[in-house]
Every structure is written in structure tokens, then in C-alpha cells.
Amino acid sequence: MRYRTGSISLSDSADVPLLLSIRNARALTFNQVSALACMDGIAKNRRVLHWRLSRLERCGFVQKTEYGPLPSQPVISITRMGLECLESRGHILLSLPSTSRKILHETQILHSVELAAVRIALTAKGILRSWKWELEIVSENLVSSARTTKDYDAIAEVAVGNTTRRFGIEFERTLKGSSRYEELRRVFNAEGNVDTILYLAPNADILYVLAMELRDVRKRIGFALSKTFQTFLLESDVLLNNSAGELVSFREFLDT
Numbered sequence: 001m002r003y004r005t006g007s008i009s010l011s012d013s014a015d016v017p018l019l020l021s022i023r024n025a026r027a028l029t030f031n032q033v034s035a036l037a038c039m040d041g042i043a044k045n046r047r048v049l050h051w052r053l054s055r056l057e058r059c060g061f062v063q064k065t066e067y068g069p070l071p072s073q074p075v076i077s078i079t080r081m082g083l084e085c086l087e088s089r090g091h092i093l094l095s096l097p098s099t100s101r102k103i104l105h106e107t108q109i110l111h112s113v114e115l116a117a118v119r120i121a122l123t124a125k126g127i128l129r130s131w132k133w134e135l136e137i138v139s140e141n142l143v144s145s146a147r148t149t150k151d152y153d154a155i156a157e158v159a160v161g162n163t164t165r166r167f168g169i170e171f172e173r174t175l176k177g178s179s180r181y182e183e184l185r186r187v188f189n190a191e192g193n194v195d196t197i198l199y200l201a202p203n204a205d206i207l208y209v210l211a212m213e214l215r216d217v218r219k220r221i222g223f224a225l226s227k228t229f230q231t232f233l234l235e236s237d238v239l240l241n242n243s244a245g246e247l248v249s250f251r252e253f254l255d256t
Helices: 015-025 030-039 046-058 080-088 106-125 134-142 178-190 204-213 226-235 250-255
Strands: 062-067 070-078 128-133 154-160 163-171 196-201 220-225 237-240 247-249
Touching (some): 015 106, 015 134, 030 070, 062 106, 070 080, 070 106, 128 134, 154 250, 178 204, 196 226, 247 250
Parallel strands (some): 163 196
Antiparallel strands (some): 128 154, 220 237, 237 247
16 A cells, blocks of 8 residues: 555545545546535535545545646546555455556546536436446446446436436547447447437537437437537437437437
């Protein structure tokens, strides 16, 4: 263990859950850390949360990074020392051990922040029942006995009225090559963990290319603009991958 024993006394009810929240999400802005901490019952007072984060940063468990595309506030992520601390308490992720060569790649930051915004929007609406981050899914898949698994960006379960729906979430920030979509179609058709997928995209161009590339997948897939989805949620437009290319609300997407 690299950190000196006794250099910090961690609270199992606040500090450790806060570290887990940051680790599992990969990267969060301060406002997102604050929102998730409040929603998850970790810390409801922003001033206390700021003190906790500053304390964890001084001890080398988390770090703040200035990231150009997000100029308003720094990005917060866990460090190798933070991972070692969690592992010493039994919180181990096979997908991100403290021995990892790189803890956070710059290319993952915007992706992680966008997914966190989706989780916060679903929670604020009061419909989110459970959420698994990609790192948690990958860790489970590494020890899964299932022959085919998909490392979704997230898996969410939401409840609206009498309807509860579990679905995979994918955020496509940039388009992939045609061979990658061919491979995705094969994986989606073989994978049996979820039967419904919500694809989120930053703009209409990417959304419609996705809809064309994945129209023959034998799963129910909906495509929506990420920012619009976060704003309108149940009433946001979702394009279906059926033969008619129907446009329905997210509420209808969940209900059928």
C-alpha cells in the first residue's frame, strides 16, 4: 500500500461510497459528483462534499483535471492510490485494478460525463430504479459463464407507472467504421443479457446513420438525441429500429 497508514481516516458511510461513485463513473464534473452524492444519500451539503473531495485530493485518492472541452469546471477522477485504497477494503473491479497501466484516457472523459448526465436526469425524474456503469458491467462479464456478453455503456432499470423496463444504454459520440457495425450487429443478435437497447447520439446525423446500420438487429432498439432525452425524458422522441421506422415517445418505448 503506497499511502501511509493513519494518514487519513476514511468514513465507510461517506468517503468510501464517494470514491466508489467516482471510480465507477470514470470521470465526473464537480456538479455531477455533487448531484450523485445527494441522490445516493452520500452527502447532501455541497460545502461538506467540497471539503471531503479536497481532503481526498490532498491525500492523493482523487485528482482534478482541467479539460479543454469542459472549461467551466475540472474533471474529477480516481487515482491509482484511490483504487488501492478501495481494494484494501474489498471493493475490487476486474475491469479497473490498481495495476492498470492507465487509469483514465482523455478520450473517455466526454463519454463518461455524458453518461453521468443521463443517469442524473433519470434519477431526478424519479424513475430510475437501478444503474450499472460500464466498468461494473465489464467486471461482471469477465467472470460470466455466458458464451456471449456485451459491454454496454450502462444498464438501467426504470419504472413508470406499472411498467418496469431494463435496458442497455449506448452513447455514440462519433461514428465507427462499417466493419465495426457489422460486428455490433452480430454481437447484439447473439447476446441475451438484455432485449432492449437505447442508443443516444449527440446529433441527428449520427443518430440516423446508427438507425440505418442497426435496423436489422433482432432486438428492440431506440435512437434518441442525448441532450433532448435528458431534457424531456419520457416525452422525448425515440426512433425505433422496426421496418416502419416509427417515432414514439420514450414513455411509449418503455411501455411496449
